[in-house]
Amino acid sequence: MNIAFFSTQKYEQPFFERSFSKHPQIEVCYFEQALNEQTALLAKGFDAVCVFVNDTVNAVVIEQLAELGVGTILLRCAGFNNVDLVAAKAHNIKVLRVPAYSPEAVAEHCVALMLTLSRKTHKAYNRVREDNFDLNGLLGFNLHGKTVGIIGCGKIGLALCKILNGFGAHILVCDPYATPDDYTITDLDSLLTQSDIISLHCPLNEHTHHLINDDAFNKMKPGVMLINTSRGALLxxxxxxxxxxxxxxGYLGLDVYEQESELFFKNHSDEINQDDIFSRLVSFKNVLVTGHQGFFTQEALTEIANTTLQNAQEINQGKQLTNEVL
Structure with a gap:
């Protein structure tokens, strides 16, 4: 089995090499280029492609892959909103994903955003480096006793609940599949109106696209904190x-962005940013943005590599597919 990896980063390649090198029946070729309509031809001669969150796997790309003989799309991530599943089914292409690499990694990053915004540690760091120890402008607030609303309570949401319970927060959860636990299950409107902090952990689909819009903001408390480590287009x-x-x-913490495919995972420090909306967002002093690094831990990358290998082996050996999306 030959697999073409697209959007390969230097930081992840050693993890995949460590996993795949023990299985010579699976050959891997790494491409730095993202998969899209212009680069799909690179998959010629491969049985499968392995893609990440910002690769383009639309109907046109899938048709190109099918013509090249590619029979499998391996997602090295949990989300699959960038894959046209209808087109994949029409061309009999299997789609597999990594459903849970490290829920704790994303949940911990989410709390890091909360604490950084609430205690302004990023601003304090810069001040102290300039020998400025003035506390004015650094007043924060406790997570203890605050009401935190979690929209979407899958594995990441549950991991976040456990952490926030340790802080002594009151947790509201909006998820149609949630079962009773150390939180209060409620509807979306109640969560929006009651929460001091809101964190998004739901998938992106036709029902959740722009879930947080003008109407949602109108229902929120003044000065609310909003955290998104899930998918950019939820906002x-x-x-x-x-x-x-x-x-x-009052506070906005983002690890994802609606148009991040043109920005994230690349160094643009010598360029002029052409995205006016992103430039306006980061101009606010109460906005903190990280470049989709919530998953970025040693444990998570190891699990992503191992699960991707497992998915490839199941396809190669004709076994039942554990993580099949389609």
């Missing part, structure tokens, strides 16, 4: 800017 970015300008949104 309407323009609505976020309006909420920041009116101070309805």
């Amino acid at each position: 309407n970015s323009k609505a976020c800017i309006n909420a920041l300008k009116t101070k309805k949104l």
Whole structure:
């Protein structure tokens, strides 16, 4: 079995090499290029492609892959909103994913965003480096006793609940599949109106696209904190800017962004940013953005590599597919 890896980063390649090198029946070729309509031809001669969150796997790309003889799409991530599943089914292409690499990694990063915003440690760090020990402007607040609303309570959401329970927060959960636990299950409107902090952990689909919009912000408390470590398009970015300008949104922590495929995972430090919406977002002093690094731990990358190998082996050996999306 030959696999073409797209959007390969230097930091992840050693983890995959460590896993795949023990299985010579599976050959791997790494491409730095993202998969899209212009680069799909690189998959010629391969049985499968391995893609990440910002690769383009639309109907046109899938048709190209099918013509090249590619029969499998291996996602080295949990989300699959970037794959046209209808087109994949029409071309009899299997789609597999890594459903849970390290829920704790994303949950811990989520709390890191919360604490950084609430205690302003990023600002304190810069001050102290300039011998400025003035505390004015650094006043924070406790997570203890705050109401935190979690929208989507899968494995990452549950991991976040456990951490926040340790802080003594009161947790509200909105998820149709949630079962009773150390949190209160409620509807979306109640969560929006009651929460001091809101964290998004739901998949991106036609029902959740721009879930947080002007109407949602109107229901929130003044000065609410919003955290998104899930998918960028859950938020309407323009609505976020309006909420920041009116101070309805007091803190915004993002590890994902609606148009991140043009920005994230690359060094643009010598370029002029052409994304006016992103530039406006990061201009607010109460906004903290990280470049989709919530998953980025040694444990998570090891699990991603091992599960991707397992998925490839099951395809190669004709076994039942554990992590099949389609």
